[in-house]
Amino acid sequence: DSGVTQTPKHLITATGQRVTLRCSPRSGDLSVYWYQQSLDQGLQFLIQYYNGEERAKGNILERFSAQQFPDLHSELNLSSLELGDSALYFCASSPPRQLAGGPGQFFGPGTRLTVL
């Protein structure tokens, strides 16, 4: 168990709909990252928040948005869903310093989104 939690584990919805994925980072971690893993694009970085503020953006579509709340949990909002948005969405968090020999980031179990 990495200490990062994500809900829900699975989500099935229809095209055109909007969904919200939720992530709680490890205790003490201020950075939250969202990644998308799809068959054609592989594992892609979407967006990062640090202590409530957006820190970096990757290949995130305009239909997607995220935020990090004062309690440090984060939500990823996906709207006007398309079939191609079906993917495994990971949240990860990182400590302020690289742990000796340790992971750069701790990954949650992921949310599997299926758009029908």
Next chain:
Amino acid sequence: AQKITQTQPGMFVQEKEAVTLDCTYDTSDPSYGLFWYKQPSSGEMIFLIYQGSYDQQNATEGRYSLNFQKARKSANLVISASQLGDSAMYFCAMRETNQAGTALIFGKGTTLSVSS
């Protein structure tokens, strides 16, 4: 330009044999971190091993070792004494600048199949 290249889509190995999974990277940053993650069929991302660009020795973690050749920009993962439970997808990842609050860039992964 692709930053992390894993050229082996699939690898096959017999139990108890060693296997090397290839990874090359591209960066102009002198400070970077290299990571390997394992993703079993259940989907979670499991951290295996980390190597910092300034680390003098190759990282080792149990049956995993990282063959770091800086001049060749390669960071191959060596798994010794393969086990059936090693069957999974393996991802090489890089963090440029090697600061804790930087996103990871992933390769496309290698699927490892271990047979008895």
